[in-house]
Amino acid sequence: xxxxxxxxxxxxxxxxxxxxxxxxxxxxxxxxxxxxxxxxxxxxxxxxxxxxxxxxxxxxxxxxxxxxxxxxxxxxxxxxxxxxxxxxxxxxxxxxxxxxxxxxxxxxxxxxxxxxxxxxxxxxxxxxxxxxxxxxxxxxxxxxxxxxxxxxxxxxxxxxxxxxxxxxxxxxxxxxxxxxxxxxxxxxxxxxxxxxxxxxxxxxxxxxxxxxxxxxxxxxxxxxxxxxxxxxxxxxxxxxxxxxxxxxxxxxxxxxxxxxxxxxxxxxxxxxxx
Amino acid sequence: xxxxxxxxxxxxxxxxxxxxxxxxxxxxxxxxxxxxxxxxxxxxxxxxxxxxxxxxxxxxxxxxxxxxxxxxxxxxxxxxxxxxxxxxxxxxxxxxxxxxxxxxxxxxxxxxxxxxxxxxxxxxxxxxxxxxxxxxxxxxxxxxxxxxxxxxxxxxxxxxxxxxxxxxxxxxxxxxxxxxxxxxxxxxxxxxxxxxxxxxxxxxxxxxxxxxxxxxxxxxxxxxxxxxxxxxxxxxxxxxxxxxxxxxxxxxxxxxxxxxxxxxxxxxxxxxxxxxxxxxxxxxxxxxxxxxxxxxxxxxxxxxxxxxxxxxxxxxxxxxxxxxxxxxxxxxxxxxxxxxxxxxxxxxxxxxxxxxx
Numbered sequence: 001x002x003x004x005x006x007x008x009x010x011x012x013x014x015x016x017x018x019x020x021x022x023x024x025x026x027x028x029x030x031x032x033x034x035x036x037x038x039x040x041x042x043x044x045x046x047x048x049x050x051x052x053x054x055x056x057x058x059x060x061x062x063x064x065x066x067x068x069x070x071x072x073x074x075x076x077x078x079x080x081x082x083x084x085x086x087x088x089x090x091x092x093x094x095x096x097x098x099x100x101x102x103x104x105x106x107x108x109x110x111x112x113x114x115x116x117x118x119x120x121x122x123x124x125x126x127x128x129x130x131x132x133x134x135x136x137x138x139x140x141x142x143x144x145x146x147x148x149x150x151x152x153x154x155x156x157x158x159x160x161x162x163x164x165x166x167x168x169x170x171x172x173x174x175x176x177x178x179x180x181x182x183x184x185x186x187x188x189x190x191x192x193x194x195x196x197x198x199x200x201x202x203x204x205x206x207x208x209x210x211x212x213x214x215x216x217x218x219x220x221x222x223x224x225x226x227x228x229x230x231x232x233x234x235x236x237x238x239x240x241x242x243x244x245x246x247x248x249x250x251x252x253x254x255x256x257x258x259x260x261x262x263x264x265x266x267x268x269x270x271x272x273x274x
Numbered sequence: 275x276x277x278x279x280x281x282x283x284x285x286x287x288x289x290x291x292x293x294x295x296x297x298x299x300x301x302x303x304x305x306x307x308x309x310x311x312x313x314x315x316x317x318x319x320x321x322x323x324x325x326x327x328x329x330x331x332x333x334x335x336x337x338x339x340x341x342x343x344x345x346x347x348x349x350x351x352x353x354x355x356x357x358x359x360x361x362x363x364x365x366x367x368x369x370x371x372x373x374x375x376x377x378x379x380x381x382x383x384x385x386x387x388x389x390x391x392x393x394x395x396x397x398x399x400x401x402x403x404x405x406x407x408x409x410x411x412x413x414x415x416x417x418x419x420x421x422x423x424x425x426x427x428x429x430x431x432x433x434x435x436x437x438x439x440x441x442x443x444x445x446x447x448x449x450x451x452x453x454x455x456x457x458x459x460x461x462x463x464x465x466x467x468x469x470x471x472x473x474x475x476x477x478x479x480x481x482x483x484x485x486x487x488x489x490x491x492x493x494x495x496x497x498x499x500x501x502x503x504x505x506x507x508x509x510x511x512x513x514x515x516x517x518x519x520x521x522x523x524x525x526x527x528x529x530x531x532x533x534x535x536x537x538x539x540x541x542x543x544x545x546x547x548x549x550x551x552x553x554x555x556x557x558x559x560x561x562x563x564x565x566x567x568x569x570x571x572x573x574x575x576x577x578x579x580x581x582x583x584x585x586x587x588x589x590x591x592x593x594x595x596x597x598x599x600x601x602x603x604x605x606x607x608x609x610x611x612x613x614x615x616x617x618x619x620x621x622x623x624x625x626x627x628x629x630x631x
Contacts, residue, residue, distance in 0.1 A: 171361055171365040174332055175359070177351070178332075178352050179358065179379035180353045181382045185382055
């Protein structure tokens, strides 16, 4: 019955749906495809094809600034995703495993605030805030970037973890308590293993978001603290070579890998639900 | 050890504000004896599950206290109470094997691995699931999951086992089989079972004693036969089995006058004066059909409902009342829709019941 009902109306039967869909996909992906193609260009141009080569990948890989920026990006992303995931897990437990209390909606909004406040506002605020700390402490290491990234990564980690917690049968935790598990044992032996796919998914999403950030990084970083995206931005201001295309393509590859893993994890999680 | 396992004392539970909130339980007191199979029976929303959850520790009473083996446990958290629950949804841990599920309670109590292994094997044998120890819950049928849930709750040898409608998700045949098995397990383990159900047949089959609940109160506590044969009031008579209700007038110490003026013997509480208007209850199987002239009452057959072993004859008495009589399928000769018939009552069939408000 349900099969037939679904077949009786299909969006695909509407006139023009296929061409519009194709146009949308083309607008979204054609520029990316072109970037990827020109990363393999043998010549110096990003617009004129002169034959296939891995030349620019080799140049990018040997560029010390790129190497440093890559390491810096990965270090920041690892720390930021780690810190934000721990915070997001605690926040998700706090907002799903307690009785509804006055102000819980307000807290929910506050947790997700970085998704709504314009990033440039956060960037300027952090710039001013960190500047005064720098003056007071004299510290100017990567810590500021890690803190800033951790802050805006929290909602990205929070949402999949919360979704997973909400989808979980609460009777399981009650059953654990009934079987003499203390609240900590219940968390450790029942809640955590069942929410783990959500936590891993949240961490990966946070990692990708951190890896990708330009605006806040650009404002917060000290001299010589370029991450991969801010390095690329700096390069574009000078001469545009297919080296940027090569770095973009590598970054794209990593992101696709992580996002695929994210969807596999969350997708499998949904299948398991009864 | 006292012979009262669990004592609920003047329990009131109000959800929401104390004034004007939802009164789920209203001054309920009950003593459940050690080693008995005790059933809380009632329609949904009567408070039976709330009472069970309070014994387990998932709810705290607004007023009153819960005593377990002589100790006040009213405010103890669930993990400090030596009671275990079989949940309606089973609530098996999906990421643990059957053996790990069953051993969970013992592990949390810090028992040695070898001890856990032996206890798990023993209790899996009790529920006849030895072969399934290494499976995951998702690989089991509903009936098998049910047995694992039972094993998991029995493994730590609780002093009281709480069962929250555990059979309701099973099909009829499996349910009947599990009723017998549950009773066997209760006798074999000697653990006090507190069973919650809305299914009166389930309650009658397994229980040593039953508490019939309605609207947050206990209406009657007694052995199955007692509840069935001597219901305290109209609600109990109606909820347990089937009953016909007839208006009548008290004629003497053990006799009533029925609507058509005929007098019949009836059991009744003391203190009812002659002339008091009362309601009498009578079970369909206590009514015999007979030729019209021989009956104490007579009526027209309005409906004949056939269901295998028996038939229900709906008899219109002509004064607005309808009686349902149970007729065995062998003896239905002569009954037909629209025909006249007489009615007789078996000895002790009529019972005056209190009208429930």
